[in-house]
Amino acid sequence: MPITSVNTDNDDLTLTIVADFAASKERLWEAYADPRLVEQFWGPETYPAKFFRHDMYPGGHSRYEMTGPEGDKSRGYWEFLAVDAPNSFEVLDGFSGDDGEPNRDLPSMRMVFAFDETADGSRLTMTTHFNSLEELEELVSMGMIDGTKSAMSQIDAVLADLARFAADIPAQLQLLSDTRVRISRVIRGSVSDVWRAHHDADLLAKWQLGPDGWEMTEVTPPAGPGSAFRYRWAPLTDTEGEAFSIGGEVQESHPESRIVHTERMEGFPGETLNEVTLTPVPEGTLLSYVITYASAEERDMILATGMVDGMEASYARLERILA
The missing domain is CATH 3.30.530.20 (START domain)
Known part of the structure; x- marks a missing residue:
C-alpha cells in the first residue's frame, strides 16, 4: 500500500493524502499524464475508470467514467487549472451528466497533485480543497478516503508495467x-x-x-x-x-x-x-x-x-x- 498518511483539516477544509513510490518522479508523473495509465488506477478496484479525454495543459479537460460491478456508471471531469511538469498539476474535479459533460449544478473540488523526489523514489501529495465543512464531511462519509486508498493501491502495478507503453511500442x-x-x-x-x-x-x-x-x-x-x-x-x-x-x-x-x-x-x-x-x-x-x-x-x-x-x-x- 503506497499511502503513508491521510489528514483531514476541518479548519482549512482540506483532505491531504501522501503516498510514496519506488519509482522516479518522472515515471510517476507519466502515470498521471497518459490516459492509458491513469485510467488503470483512478477508479477504485471495484469501479475501474475509462478516460475518454485527457488534455493535460492549463485550460484542458478530462472526461472519465467509472463502471461498478452491477454496470452502474459514475461520470466525472477534470478541468486543468495549472500544469508544471513534472512537479505539480491542479484541477477542478466534478461530476458529469449522462452525456459526459460537466454538471455545473453539482459541487466541484479543487485538487492539487504535487510530485517530489525522495531517497527511495518519489512522493505524491494530493490535497483536496472543499467548499464547505458540510461538503467535506459528506464526501468523507460517502467513502472518499477508502475509495482513494483502493484506487492508489493500484499505482505500483502500473509503474511496474510502464515498459508496455514505452516509445518502442507500435501504435x-x-x-x-x-x-x-x-x-x-x-x-x-x-x-x-x-x-x-x-x-x-x-x-x-x-x-x-x-x-x-x-x-x-x-x-x-x-x-x-x-x-x-x-x-x-x-x-x-x-x-x-x-x-x-x-x-x-x-x-x-x-x-x-x-x-x-x-x-x-x-x-x-x-x-x-x-x-x-x-x-x-x-x-x-x-x-x-x-x-x-x-x-x-x-x-x-x-x-x-x-x-x-x-x-x-x-x-x-x-x-x-x-x-
Whole structure:
C-alpha cells in the first residue's frame, strides 16, 4: 500500500493524502499524464475508470467514467487549472451528466497533485480543497478516503508495467465504446516538432503516407478553428490501389496541445470526429488520437482496412525524419 498518511483539516477544509513510490518522479508523473495509465488506477478496484479525454495543459479537460460491478456508471471531469511538469498539476474535479459533460449544478473540488523526489523514489501529495465543512464531511462519509486508498493501491502495478507503453511500442488501439476508439503512440520528438509535423505541408508530404508505396499528391494542412484541410494520396507505379482523398474542418485548435476536426473520405458517406492530444512524456511526445464514428458497424469496417497499421508506418517514418 503506497499511502503513508491521510489528514483531514476541518479548519482549512482540506483532505491531504501522501503516498510514496519506488519509482522516479518522472515515471510517476507519466502515470498521471497518459490516459492509458491513469485510467488503470483512478477508479477504485471495484469501479475501474475509462478516460475518454485527457488534455493535460492549463485550460484542458478530462472526461472519465467509472463502471461498478452491477454496470452502474459514475461520470466525472477534470478541468486543468495549472500544469508544471513534472512537479505539480491542479484541477477542478466534478461530476458529469449522462452525456459526459460537466454538471455545473453539482459541487466541484479543487485538487492539487504535487510530485517530489525522495531517497527511495518519489512522493505524491494530493490535497483536496472543499467548499464547505458540510461538503467535506459528506464526501468523507460517502467513502472518499477508502475509495482513494483502493484506487492508489493500484499505482505500483502500473509503474511496474510502464515498459508496455514505452516509445518502442507500435501504435496501440483501444476500444473506448461502441463508437469511440483511442489510438496512442509515443513519438520520439518534442511536442513542438510533432505539432509542426501535423501542420506543415512539406513535412506532412514526407511522413503521412501510410504503408510504403504511396505518395501524397495534394496537401492542404489544417490551420485554426474553422479552417478546412484536404489530403490526396496516389499509389506509385508499382503499387496496387486507387488514389483517394480525405478532408474535414477544424473545430478546435490549441497550438502544441490539442486539435479537434471532422474527417471524411471523399466519395463515401459518413464522417468522424477526431480529437488529437499531444502530451510531453519522458521519452518524447504521447500522441492520443480519439476517433468517434457514427456507428459500431462503421467503426469496425474502417478498422478492418488496416488503418492502425498504416498510422504506425507513418509515425515510424515521422520518427526517422525528426531524428
